[in-house]
Amino acid sequence: MATDKKRVELAEIIPDKCIGCQLCAGICPVGAIEMVDGVARIDPAACIGCGKCADVCPVESIKFERKKRKPAGERKVGKPAGVPGYEGVAVFVEVLEGQGASVSWELVGKARDLAGKMGTTVLGFVVGHEVEEIAGEALAYGCDDVHVIDDPLLGTYLSRPYGKAVSDLCTTVKPEILLIGATLAGRDLSGVVATILETGLTADCTGLDIDEEKRILLMTRPTFGGNIMATIFCERHRPQMSTVRPKVFRLPEKDVERKGGIHRHAFEPPAGEPPSVIERVRDVAGAVVDITRFPALIVAGKGACDAESMPMFQRLAGVLGGVVACSRPVVESGLLPYERQVGQTGKTVAPKLYVAIGVSGAVQHLVGMQGSERIVAINSDPQAPIFGVADFGIIGDYKIVVPLFIDELERKMKSGAGGT
Amino acid sequence: MNLVCCIKQVPDTNDVKIDPETNTLIRSGVESITNPYDLVAVQAAIDIKGRYGGTVTVITMGPPQAEASLREALSLGADRAVLLSDRAFAGADTLATSYTLFKAIDKLGRESPVDLVICGKQAIDGDTAQVGPGIATRLGCTQFTYVTEIGQVDRTGGRVTVRRKAEGGSEVIVGRLPAMLTVELELTKVKRASLPRLIDALRAPVTVWNAESLEAEAPRLGLKGSPTWVRKIFSPPLKKGGPRFDAREGARVAVDACVAALLDDATFAGHVLKH
Numbered sequence: 001m002a003t004d005k006k007r008v009e010l011a012e013i014i015p016d017k018c019i020g021c022q023l024c025a026g027i028c029p030v031g032a033i034e035m036v037d038g039v040a041r042i043d044p045a046a047c048i049g050c051g052k053c054a055d056v057c058p059v060e061s062i063k064f065e066r067k068k069r070k071p072a073g074e075r076k077v078g079k080p081a082g083v084p085g086y087e088g089v090a091v092f093v094e095v096l097e098g099q100g101a102s103v104s105w106e107l108v109g110k111a112r113d114l115a116g117k118m119g120t121t122v123l124g125f126v127v128g129h130e131v132e133e134i135a136g137e138a139l140a141y142g143c144d145d146v147h148v149i150d151d152p153l154l155g156t157y158l159s160r161p162y163g164k165a166v167s168d169l170c171t172t173v174k175p176e177i178l179l180i181g182a183t184l185a186g187r188d189l190s191g192v193v194a195t196i197l198e199t200g201l202t203a204d205c206t207g208l209d210i211d212e213e214k215r216i217l218l219m220t221r222p223t224f225g226g227n228i229m230a231t232i233f234c235e236r237h238r239p240q241m242s243t244v245r246p247k248v249f250r251l252p253e254k255d256v257e258r259k260g261g262i263h264r265h266a267f268e269p270p271a272g273e274p275p276s277v278i279e280r281v282r283d284v285a286g287a288v289v290d291i292t293r294f295p296a297l298i299v300a301g302k303g304a305c306d307a308e309s310m311p312m313f314q315r316l317a318g319v320l321g322g323v324v325a326c327s328r329p330v331v332e333s334g335l336l337p338y339e340r341q342v343g344q345t346g347k348t349v350a351p352k353l354y355v356a357i358g359v360s361g362a363v364q365h366l367v368g369m370q371g372s373e374r375i376v377a378i379n380s381d382p383q384a385p386i387f388g389v390a391d392f393g394i395i396g397d398y399k400i401v402v403p404l405f406i407d408e409l410e411r412k413m414k415s416g417a418g419g420t
Numbered sequence: 421m422n423l424v425c426c427i428k429q430v431p432d433t434n435d436v437k438i439d440p441e442t443n444t445l446i447r448s449g450v451e452s453i454t455n456p457y458d459l460v461a462v463q464a465a466i467d468i469k470g471r472y473g474g475t476v477t478v479i480t481m482g483p484p485q486a487e488a489s490l491r492e493a494l495s496l497g498a499d500r501a502v503l504l505s506d507r508a509f510a511g512a513d514t515l516a517t518s519y520t521l522f523k524a525i526d527k528l529g530r531e532s533p534v535d536l537v538i539c540g541k542q543a544i545d546g547d548t549a550q551v552g553p554g555i556a557t558r559l560g561c562t563q564f565t566y567v568t569e570i571g572q573v574d575r576t577g578g579r580v581t582v583r584r585k586a587e588g589g590s591e592v593i594v595g596r597l598p599a600m601l602t603v604e605l606e607l608t609k610v611k612r613a614s615l616p617r618l619i620d621a622l623r624a625p626v627t628v629w630n631a632e633s634l635e636a637e638a639p640r641l642g643l644k645g646s647p648t649w650v651r652k653i654f655s656p657p658l659k660k661g662g663p664r665f666d667a668r669e670g671a672r673v674a675v676d677a678c679v680a681a682l683l684d685d686a687t688f689a690g691h692v693l694k695h
Contacts, residue, residue, distance in 0.1 A: 021431070027650065056653050057653075058655065096588075183587060184586060184587050185587060187549050187550075188566075191553025194514075194550070195553065199647055200646075201515070201548075229653070229654050230652070231651045231654075234647045275596070278592050281590050282588055282589040320691075352687065353691055373687055382664070387661045387664060390662060392663060393662070393663070394665045395665070397667075400667070404672055404675040405675050405679065408675055408676050
């Protein structure tokens, strides 16, 4: 262990282990780490021995022993009661074509979970025009109190008016957590609200939990294209904000008997002339398939990227009551359109059945489908990582396996054989 | 027309893989590239300059080596490059990043008012898509995200028209200038530079601004100005997976066994029979 003149312990890089990810360089509060030939190097003159680099290093390539100092992430311990004056887990309820977006209800379900751990309430934030019914629905899905801003100026989603309305609600109601669905509008909105409130925002979380001792939200998300998972927290600012993609959490049961309070707030529009939408084009029904809505997906990967096999995949989709989707290389080859792509840069899906054919299972793909209830993988490479997440795997050439699979499935289904 | 693009140098995340044996990341030889969305932003700005005239300034916040991305933008046809580099900027999350970029845009705006700020939709290393909206909010200007087409930019009338993605389709929307746009990859193709332009770009000067030149408030910069902290970084858990049936020899036997096992599984069978 190296020390400087004042005997402060300095961090040291083990060059053989360093993978050049630059996380340490990013987290170093004094900029003491730079990349030299793809390997991190610590400037001992600048290092203050905080140990942050050792905490973030994913491969333990930084030598640092803590005798005198606690890990940087835990040094600033907050008051166990959270930040005084802020209370409750709020969910922004997005209105899509006059209806509450299902991702919002999924988040209300998760919020109940989190609120339970903190012993607090779930709040719904409903913003829009003529949203009375949706406010009632928010109670049915699990909100204890619903705060509504209903105004003709909020009839369609616009960044600044919505940003103002939601941040005003936060200032008035003071929730300690605000969850927003990571839809197009939700991602646009969350950046605005977090900046107005000068608080922390973590995008596209796949896991949310509470550190009950410190009463803080732990937000886990994929980063570096889905290759690393990071758990992020926001200790001193409120609300702690997080966006979550659709289908990450389960839709809760609706209980129309549930009661709660509905509170109306006036809208104070932001200064200046708002933008106006002059044309809206809907994707033609049928022309664009929403793969997130099907209970079964037959997913073609790089190893099954040929036009001739598509009818066969469609037949299997027909048998299982689903549609054909794909991984990124298949979209890049032009065989299937982007809206059929599953994964980090495509859609997150969670069907009942996920049949992956010729999908190797790159991490970027896996983060978009791991929530599927049953995963079946067909791949000729026994080492393919997809087998690691599959509930059932068939090792073999899909051109031979898939026809046999369809035949056998149809035969068994006709004879009514089944485990249940 | 005064156009500003915010760009970022990122590790090429597609090269990052996990070693299945040790469950660690293999990142040796991973190169730094300019975020692909940001190159589209730069090209879009250059196209607008081609239509209406004006200047394109590219800004990046990063360590000194991020200059390479600025030179790439210059080679595409940007006029001026500004590197925001200071140890005080290190460790910034999206809130501190948007503050720093805002201070730089504000400084440029005092020289000559900025009409359009163009950013990529998101960076491929973090995928957050938060910095663009952060900048727009701080500027108090019009914000259009997920832009797929830039229509008329009417400087005299003070309006910009774009097509952008919206839930279930797209919309054409018009708003006041100045505006901040974040762009999708399909907006335009990046036109690679000719050799003479590449050489010019290598020789062009790059302005470097630090925290002092931005007149930035120190507590709002870098790690200090970042409300979010990383508690833990880990590789996604690798699961073992369920039974495997080897169909490389005796395909029918293996497939039949797999189907039998599937139909014994209540979830699978329940779905199939219901269907």
